[in-house]
Amino acid sequence: MHSLRGGPEVRQCLLLSCLLLAAWGTGSGQLHYSVPEEAKHGTFVGRIAQDLGLELAELVPRLFRVASKERGDLLEVNVQNGILFVNSRIDREELCGRSAECGIHLEVIVDRPLQVFHVEVEVRDINDNPPLFPMAVKTIRFPESRVLDSRFPLEGASDADIGVNALLSYKLSPSEFFFLDIQTNDEQSQSLFLVLGKSLDREENAEVNLFLVATDGGKPELTGTAQILIQVLDVNDNEPTFPQSIYKVQLLENTANGTLVIKLNASDTDEGSNGEIVYALSSEMSSTIQTKFKIDPTSGEIRTKGKLDYEEKKSYDIHVIASDKGTPEMSGHCKISVKLVDTNDNAPQISITSLSLPVQEDAPLGTVIALISVSDRDSGENGQVTCSLTPHVPFRLVSTFKNYYSLVLDSALDRETTPGYEVVVTARDGGAPALWATASVSVEVADVNDNAPAFAQAEYTVFVKENNPPGAHIFTVSATDADAQENARVTYSLVERRVGERALSSYVSVHAQSGRVHALQPLDHEELELLRFQVSARDAGEPALGGQVTLQVFVLDDNDNAPALLGPEAGVQAAGVSQLLWRSVGAGHVVTKVRAVDADSGYNAWLSYELQPEAGGARSPFRVGLYTGEISTTRALDEADAPRQRLLVLVKDHGEPALTATATVLLSLVDSGQAPKAPSRSRALVDAAGREASLLDVNVYLIVAICAVSSLLVLTLLLYVALRCSAASPTEGACGPGKPVLVCSSAVGSWSYSQQRRHRVCSGEGPPKADLMAFSPSLPQGPDSAEERQQPSESEYLGKKQDHFPLPIHNNGQHIRTGMKE
Structure with a gap:
């Protein structure tokens, strides 16, 4: 800092006073320099970067700059050496008039992070104006x-x-x-x-x-x-x-x-x-x-x-x-x-600069949003200004110097709750009455990826009929993300796993953008009744967040399997099976039994048996049980009956449309005193190997039937007690009564097993149980009850024998529940 006039002693005094002022200003939190008016361009004022504690290498990267409301071109800083110097002519009289104090207030601003320093440069008067008289x-x-x-x-x-x-x-x-x-x-x-x-x-x-x-x-x-x-x-x-x-x-x-x-x-x-x-x-x-x-x-x-x-x-x-x-x-x-x-006739003025917008929603507390300065042209209390903010905003004002404030973050932000704020700064003076002014700052909250995609439900149940066309749309999953833009862009994918020996992706696929789930191949109820898998949803944020949803795809049965005959009848539909029968038997005698199963389930697997009438229209002395398949006599045989009887039994399921199979039974009527023409060990005219295979199959079926009946009795008792308790004290999630729908049936009064399956069973509480489809064995013969046993009506079948049938299905929203009938 140099003086324009005076000898070396004057310049030394001025230099010493400037250094003392600069040192005092640094220690007090604000830099003070002084410079004489009319100083030449380039006159040294102070080492501003050094006095502020800034490294010279930081000045350019941190966007070091100096701003001034009054003639910002008077002083300038060399960013290479951090020296404040005179840039243009300073006329104290032009700048401050006859005011006793005259100074230039500088705001030194650096970014990354944002810092503001205040520097006062006193302009000293020199004797450059001679006295002037009004008139020469x-x-x-x-x-x-x-x-x-x-x-x-x-x-x-x-x-x-x-x-x-x-x-x-x-x-x-x-x-x-x-x-x-x-x-x-x-x-x-x-x-x-x-x-x-x-x-x-x-x-x-x-x-x-x-x-x-x-x-x-x-x-x-x-x-x-x-x-x-x-x-x-x-x-x-x-x-x-x-x-x-x-x-x-x-x-x-x-x-x-x-x-x-x-x-x-x-x-x-x-x-x-x-x-x-x-x-x-x-x-x-x-x-x-x-x-x-x-x-x-x-x-x-x-x-x-x-x-x-x-x-x-x-x-x-x-x-x-x-x-x-x-x-x-x-x-x-x-x-x-x-x-x-003075009167209070000037309202405060507000200036907002250096806005750092938008603000990240995870910005730390104390982040500087904007710089605010206020002024009032009045004097005394009329010029004393206080500032306040709109209530209930996550910001506050921090006083930095005199009428300078920083708008800083005071509490955490959440863009999903409030995407932006309209912050109103109110400046009020101390006059009576007080005057005020307002200025608003629109603070936009920038999104960060802090919300994972979410599904409306954790699990969905989907019903798909088997034999669907390849590529059929079966369901659409949809997840929402509370974030914005890329952080809310959701893509879907399967959570790969094995389904038996095959990969899940060979059964279903999901579209990455729409979430549409497609079946890639026809589904077979007999092969796969329930396909349970997860779909993952991930957003495009950094880092990406994700969520999952479970899909339970129940494959509904279609009547695509015809009844299959068991035993010798299965392979001799054309030639028939021969059976010896004594003419002396009475009415109601069980001659033989046709056995058949259906790979389908429900009504599609409920079989009925019909005896086809003879070609001549003659009344046959035999009948077949509608649901048992037992062939019995309707009257005592006599000499008028032909010695060889050919019976054609039609086995039909209850699907739409119904599928059928035909069994042919050949009966040979023998008098009581007549020796049989065939070996007595066999009732059917088949070879020895066929008889042994038939006997072996019958033994296996008997064992399975006994085990099935025992298990069914125990399961029926447990479900009966559970349903009784549930009916007495209904709880949330218990299975309520509903319109029963028959799932599966077979020959009543015999034993039969359609196919091993598992259904979800709801008994009020507890995990799902397996439903074993079993039926009671044949009742003993009796002349007085044979007709009633062998030819029950469909209503009797559904009413009296229903406890031997698989459980009814009730559709309750997203889950399949089954329960025993009381």
Whole structure:
């Protein structure tokens, strides 16, 4: 920092004072420098980066910059060495006028992370403005009759500098008639009077030339000179006089136009026209005063003219001349000192800069969002400003310096709850009544991937009929993600696993974008009744988040399997099976039994047996049980019956459409005394290997039937108790009664097993149980009950024998539940 004027000692003193100011500023949390006005371009001000504790290598990467509201081009920083220097001419008088304090406030801003420093650069005054008089030549008319010690006020000079540089002293050129009287009033301002020291004689001296020299207190001192031309007049020897030479008035700055300021009352001891007084404002006053005030020339009333503004100018000095109408005229002078009183007529002003938007929803507490500065042109309490924020927002204001604030994050953000905030900053001054101003900041919350895709349900149950076409759409999964944009873009995939010997992806597929699930091949109920798998949903965030849903695909049965005959009947439908029968048997005698199974389930596997009528229409002495398949006699045989009987049994399921199979049974009627033509060990006319295989199959079936009946009895008892308890105290999730739907049936009164399957069984509580389809064995023969046993009606079959059937199915929303009938 260098001074423009003065010797080496002055420059050393200035340098030392600047260093002391810089050191004091660094320690107090704010840097202070000083620089003289009119310093040359490049003048060193301070090592601002070093004093702020910043590394020189950080200045460019962190976007080091300096901002100033007042003439931002006056000072500049070299980002290579961190030195603050003078960039352009600094004129203190132009920048601050006659204010005692003059400084340039700098905001030093660095990003990544955002930091703000405040620097005050004091602009020191130098003595670069000489005193100036309002007029270079002033003409004063003095009548020769003026008495000694008559006083004439003079306008002093003004100096645009401040302090010592503006402290003026005056000196009047030597004169035998006049001398200069200087008076200092209580405001430290000077009043100059030209005093008559010797009587004038116009006939001897018509004019007197004087020079008034004003010298300021600067080093070096500067001077200003005004010429005073005294014209000696004759005649009117009494001038108007005021009771006071100086009047003091206070006015509110919001005083209305035309308000009376003061009423002057000058007097003149002359008579006639020499005593008539006319008031006028001094022509030497500035044009500003003449636009603010006016005077009535007759009454001497001074009134406001135009709007007064304390922030524009705090005081006015009004010079009034009272002149008489004498010849020559004489005049008197007075000064009215008007001081304005500040009122709260300026609302605060808010400036918001350096916005760091949008804000990540996971931003840490204390993150700086914006810089806010407030100002108020009023003074005192009227200019004291306090700031506040909209209530219930996750932000707060932190005061950094005087009227500077930082808007920082105060609590956690959640974009899914609130995607943005309209933060309103309110600045209120301390006036009465208080004035305020508001400014809003729209804070957008940026999304982060903090929400995983979610399904509406954890599990879905889907029913698909078997033999579907390849690629059939069976279900659509849909997950939602509360995040936005890429973080909410969901893709779907199968959670691969093995289904038996095959991969899950060979059965089903899921579309990555739509979530549509397709069956890749026809499904077979007999091969796969339940396909349970998971679908995964993942978003496109970083890192990606995911969720899963379980699909239970139940393959519904279709009547695609015809009944299959068991035993010897299965392979001899055309040739038939021969059976020996004694003619002596009575009615109701069970001759043989046709056995058949169906690979389907439910009604599709419920078999019925019908005996086809003979071609001749003759009434056959045999019948077949509708659901048992037992062939029995309807009456006693006699000699009229043909010795060879051919019976055609039609086995039909209850599917839509029904599928059938046909069994042919050949009966040979033998008299009681007639020896059989075939070996007695076999009832069927088949070879020995066929008989052994048939007997082996019958033994296996008997064992299976006994085990099945035992298991069914135990399971029936358990389910009966559970359903009784459930009916007495129903609980959430218990299986309620519903319209029963028959699942599976076979020959009643015999034993049969369709195919091994598992169904979900609900008994009120507890895990699902297996449903074993078993049937009671044949009832013993009896002549009185044979017809009732062998030919039950369908209603009797469903009503009396239903406890031997698989359980009814109830569809309750997403789950299949089955239960025993009470």
